[in-house]
Amino acid sequence: MSEIDELKQVATQVRRDILRMIYDAKSGHPGGALGCADIFTALYFKILKHDPGGFSMDGFGEDLFFLSNGHLSAAWYSVLARSGYFPVKELSTFRKLNTRLQGHPATEEGLPGVRVASGSLGQGLSVALGAALSKKLNNDNHLVYCLMGDGEQQEGQIWEAAMFGAGREVDNIIGIIDYNGQQIDGPCCEVMPLGDLHAKWKAFGWSVLEMNGNDMEDIVKIIPKAIEKTGQKKPVVIIMNTDMGYGVDFMMGTHEWHGKPPNEEQFNKAISNFEETLGDY
Amino acid sequence: MTIENEINNKLKMKKYSYKEKKDTRSGFGEGLFELGNKNSKIVALCSDLTGSLKMDKFQKQFPERFYQTGIAEANMMGIAAGLTIGGKIPFTGTFANFSTGRVYDQIRQSIAYSNKNVKICASHAGITLGEDGATHQMLEDFGMMKMLPNMTVISPCDFNQTKAATIAIADYKGPVYLRFGRPKVPNFTSEDQEFIIGKADILNEGKDISVFATGHMVWQALEAGKILFEKGIRAEIINIHTIKPLDVDTILGSIKKTGCGITAEEHQINGGMGESIAQLLTKYCAKPLEMIGIKDVFGESGKPDELMVKYGLDAENIVKAAQKVISRK
Known part of the structure; x- marks a missing residue:
């Protein structure tokens, strides 16, 4: 089996995990999580230089990943567990009392893989920039990645961080924007038009790339290009086009599934799209 | 002599005096500079108030460990939280109102809930900020900060104590809010005091x-x-x-x-x-x-x-x- 096929198989299982976790918890955010299953898989199973078994908060000598749009927690927890940060069976505790798998990611319960709480939007890129500066001070030449939402681009702090990253030449960071065009109240272009995101990030001084976040071939082609652009006195951002709810036809092309769990019938219909490739938790 | 008089005589009042009036913010600046010299993990951030916070000495001596963020306090708090990942001990500096109310959610999520080792250092607190008026006179910061779980809240009384407190909080692991002020006030506590949180x-x-x-x-x-x-x-x-x-x-x-x-x-x-x-x-x-x-x-x-x-x-x-x-x- 080719590497791409293997990654696709993992992503299929991640999508199963997302649906099962959210259905079981009767709450969560399936749309964005399904849309980002491919990038999460590519990062944790191919791109990141990391040590799942030996998680440390400081992450010396490792690439770091920050999830700014914390409501994608189900997808993140799935790849963290599947890549070895914690037991896969713990996914069954998602959003339940006494869990380490909080509704939005948190450090309080000590879940390996999570380095800062997120959920209140707009904060992750600033934290990631700080971690990137820390790496520079420590002469650690690993990279820092930060996934953000598109609706999140409406937060002012994002642009404070954008200005800082370019102004201070933080060139060991790669931001990724999940551009699915949907947010809670509707399409981004209606809720608050984002304008030309590519031009905006470029104008702020970042190297900007685009990729199809639901095409594994494109992801593993573009991210190495982004990595090549690091170390050149400019931060890097990838505008990643995705479909919210990717893989489940009735969840795609709408904002309706941003933060709603499926009922039994919808769950059965949705899960039938994804083969149990790695074994359910 | 009645028993009461006897007790009163025993309770002689200690007299406190001072040689000069000094601002507490300068105590912070001195403390930060001293920390910079003895601990390479100390980093400092400021959002366009370096002179007011007396952070210029640190900035000049340790430019590689000083981050000017511009007028962007929310970003500064996030960057500070991130710097702790990798073992740095960040001290943020700005006025008390920009250190708290303006960035409450950033402190709440990225620093307090995430239990990050950030020292939020807030100057020009209270009404003694003076002429600039109510927009800048932060009078609600204790409340906001003490309500946050994981947060320690410190409010020293003079120059010497602010310096001692600045140095002491570097050795304490966890988020700290350190509050001080603008005007020159009697500097009466001892120079060599031990500050115990x-x-x-x-x-x-x-x-x-x-x-x-x-x-x-x-x-x-x-x-x-x-x-x-x-x-x-x-x-x-x-x-x-x-x-x-x-x-x-x-x-x-x-x-x-x-x-x-x-x-x-x-x-x-x-x-x-x-x-x-x-x-x-x-x-x-x-x-x-x-x-x-x-x-x-x-x-x-x-x-x-x-x-x-x-x-x-x-x-x-x-x-x-x-x-x-x-x-x-």
Whole structure:
């Protein structure tokens, strides 16, 4: 089996995990999580230089990943567990009392893989920039990645961080924007038009790339290009086009599934799209 | 000689004096610079107020460990949180209102909930910011910061203590809010003091009333103590430099002895130190308590000393409150 096929198989299982976790918890955010299953898989199973078994908060000598749009927690927890940060069976505790798998990611319960709480939007890129500066001070030449939402681009702090990253030449960071065009109240272009995101990030001084976040071939082609652009006195951002709810036809092309769990019938219909490739938790 | 007179004579008042008035923010600047010299993990961030915060000496000596963020406090708090990942100890510096209200959610999620080792250093706190007026006079910061789980809240009283506190919080692991001010005030605590987080300083022992003061109000409390002494009232003056966690033993020990108390702070009464102490007393030792602070109003422009008098944050008002609360015993 080719590497791409293997990654696709993992992503299929991640999508199963997302649906099962959210259905079981009767709450969560399936749309964005399904849309980002491919990038999460590519990062944790191919791109990141990391040590799942030996998680440390400081992450010396490792690439770091920050999830700014914390409501994608189900997808993140799935790849963290599947890549070895914690037991896969713990996914069954998602959003339940006494869990380490909080509704939005948190450090309080000590879940390996999570380095800062997120959920209140707009904060992750600033934290990631700080971690990137820390790496520079420590002469650690690993990279820092930060996934953000598109609706999140409406937060002012994002642009404070954008200005800082370019102004201070933080060139060991790669931001990724999940551009699915949907947010809670509707399409981004209606809720608050984002304008030309590519031009905006470029104008702020970042190297900007685009990729199809639901095409594994494109992801593993573009991210190495982004990595090549690091170390050149400019931060890097990838505008990643995705479909919210990717893989489940009735969840795609709408904002309706941003933060709603499926009922039994919808769950059965949705899960039938994804083969149990790695074994359910 | 009656027993009472004997006790009164034993309770001789310690006299505090000072050579010069100095601003607490300069104590912070000195402390930060000293830390920079002895610990390479110390990094500092400032959002366009380097001179006001007296961080310029650190900036000049350690440019590679200093981050000017521009006027973007939310981003500064996030970057500070990120810098802890990799073992750095970040000190953020800006005015108290930009250190708290403006960035409350960033502190709440990225620093307090995430339990990051960030030291939030806030200058120009309180009404003594003076002429710039109410927009800049932060009077709600104790409340906002003490409500956050994981957060330690510190409010030193003079230059020497602010310097000592700055140095001490670097050795404590966890988020800290350090509050200080703009004007020059009596520098009366010792230069070589040991600052222990959470340990209140009993500056004068007394038997008739406990005065719990913090920040600039500590000197006012000492001045009030002198006036009260002349009136035959022996006030126990306690410097509450740590608002959270409170020194429960010292506070309760004092109030059990004196039977009544006053709290004095350059902060709203709502949500302030006095409220924390009242909560403690209600639970363990209910005694009459008067609270001196800002009475649910915004400040205004004026000279620091004038504002202190107008808003009742002076020795004279402490004396009045003392007489009132003693009569309630």
